[in-house]
Amino acid sequence: MRNYSTFGNTVRYVEWTLIIVYLTIFLFELRKGTYISRLWPSAAIFTCFGMTAILSFFFPINRPMWLRRLYIFVDITAVMLSQAASKGLDILLYLILAKTCYLFKRQEVILTTIFTGCVWIALRVWSIPPMLEFERMNIEVRIQRLFNTQAIVIDALINEAGSYLAASTFVILFCFAIVAEQKSRLQAQKLAQEVEVLATRLERVQIAREIHDSLGHILTSLDVQLELAQRLYQRDPDKVIKSLNIAKDLSSQCLNEVRLSVKTMRDGGKLGCDRNLQFNDALQQLIAQIQQHETITFHLNLKLPQLPLSTSHQIYCIIKEGLNNIQKHASAKNVNLRGYQQRENIIIELEDDGIGFDVNSPHTGFGLQGMRERTQILGGELDIQSFANIGTKIKLKVPF
Incomplete structure (x- = not known):
C-alpha cells in the first residue's frame, strides 16, 4: 500500500x-x-x-x-x-x-x-x-x-527547453519512484528476516520451556531416586529395590513424555500436552505422582469452568512448576490448591507451609521465569509471596 x-x-x-x-x-x-x-x-x-x-x-x-x-x-x-x-x-x-x-x-x-x-x-x-x-x-x-531569424531562434529555444524539461522530469521522477520502491522492498525483506529470526527464537524459548516443565521435572525426580538408591545400597537393600522401582517408573514416564513431545511437534499441536487433556484429571494424576514420593497432604478446591485448551494447558504447566518447586525446595507438609472464577477472571491459588524463599533474590533456574512467561502469554498476572518458615503463596489471575 x-x-x-x-x-x-x-x-x-x-x-x-x-x-x-x-x-x-x-x-x-x-x-x-x-x-x-x-x-x-x-x-x-x-x-x-x-x-x-x-x-x-x-x-x-x-x-x-x-x-x-x-x-x-x-x-x-x-x-x-x-x-x-x-x-x-x-x-x-x-x-x-x-x-x-x-x-x-x-x-x-x-x-x-x-x-x-x-x-x-x-x-x-x-x-x-x-x-x-x-x-x-x-x-x-x-x-x-x-x-525572422530571432523569432525562429526563440521558437526553437522554447520548444527544445520545454521538451527537455518534460522528458527530464519524467525520467528523474520515475527513477526516484523506482529507487523508493526498491528501498521499500529491501526494507520489507529485512523485516521479514527479522520476523523469521524472532519466530525462531520464540519457538526455541517455547521448546526449552516445555522441556523444563515436562522432562526436567521427571529427570530431577529420577536423579533423586537413583541418588537415594546409591546411599541405601549397603544399609537397606529393601528400600533400594523400592527406589529402583520408582526410578524405573520415572524413566518410563520420561520416555512417554519424549514420544508425546515428538508427536505433538510433528502434528503442530501443543508441546507436552495431550490434545484431549482434561484439566482436573491431569492435576489429579500430577498430585498422585508427587504423593508416591513425598509425604505431602494436598487440599484441593477446584471450581473452574470449561477452559479453552490453550488456556488450560498454560495454567496446568504453571501449577506443575509450582508443585515441582514445592516438592524440591519447600519441605512442606501441607499444600492448598484452589481454583475458581471471579467475575471475568480465573483465579488459581497455590499455597504451602514450607520454609519459604527470598522472592527478590536472583534465581539460577528457569522455573519461575517459565511461570512468568506463560502468564504473559495468557495476558494475566502472577503474584508470588513467600516468608521464611511460614510458606509460599502463588496467585495466578487470568482473563476469561
Whole structure:
C-alpha cells in the first residue's frame, strides 16, 4: 500500500509538470497563428489538458477492474484528442502507459500498449492533410517568418527547453519512484528476516520451556531416586529395590513424555500436552505422582469452568512448576490448591507451609521465569509471596 501511494504521488507530480510545460508551449504557439490556433485544434487541445488535469487527482489502484479500465480509457482518449489536432503529447502518453503497469495485468498492459500505438499513429497520419492544407493557404505568411531569424531562434529555444524539461522530469521522477520502491522492498525483506529470526527464537524459548516443565521435572525426580538408591545400597537393600522401582517408573514416564513431545511437534499441536487433556484429571494424576514420593497432604478446591485448551494447558504447566518447586525446595507438609472464577477472571491459588524463599533474590533456574512467561502469554498476572518458615503463596489471575 505504501509503495502504491508513493507511485501515485510521483505520477501526479510528473503529470502536473508535463501539463504545465505543454500548456506553456501551446499558449506560446497560439500567438503565432499556426494550425493549432484554429478553433477545432485549440478546443481539442484545451479539452485534453482539462481532462488529464482532472484525472491526475485520481489513481484507482484499489478500485474494481472495470473502473481502472474506464480511467485509462478516458485518459488515453484525452491525449488522443491532442494528437488528432496535430499536437502530440508523447511523454504524457508514455506516462499513461506507465500507469497501466500498476492497474492492469501484464497481458492487458501489452495489448493496451499495442492498440494505443496503432491508434496514435493512425491519428497522426489523419491529422497531416488538414495541417498541410492550412500551411498551403498561409504559405506567404510562412515564407515571411523564414526571414525572422530571432523569432525562429526563440521558437526553437522554447520548444527544445520545454521538451527537455518534460522528458527530464519524467525520467528523474520515475527513477526516484523506482529507487523508493526498491528501498521499500529491501526494507520489507529485512523485516521479514527479522520476523523469521524472532519466530525462531520464540519457538526455541517455547521448546526449552516445555522441556523444563515436562522432562526436567521427571529427570530431577529420577536423579533423586537413583541418588537415594546409591546411599541405601549397603544399609537397606529393601528400600533400594523400592527406589529402583520408582526410578524405573520415572524413566518410563520420561520416555512417554519424549514420544508425546515428538508427536505433538510433528502434528503442530501443543508441546507436552495431550490434545484431549482434561484439566482436573491431569492435576489429579500430577498430585498422585508427587504423593508416591513425598509425604505431602494436598487440599484441593477446584471450581473452574470449561477452559479453552490453550488456556488450560498454560495454567496446568504453571501449577506443575509450582508443585515441582514445592516438592524440591519447600519441605512442606501441607499444600492448598484452589481454583475458581471471579467475575471475568480465573483465579488459581497455590499455597504451602514450607520454609519459604527470598522472592527478590536472583534465581539460577528457569522455573519461575517459565511461570512468568506463560502468564504473559495468557495476558494475566502472577503474584508470588513467600516468608521464611511460614510458606509460599502463588496467585495466578487470568482473563476469561
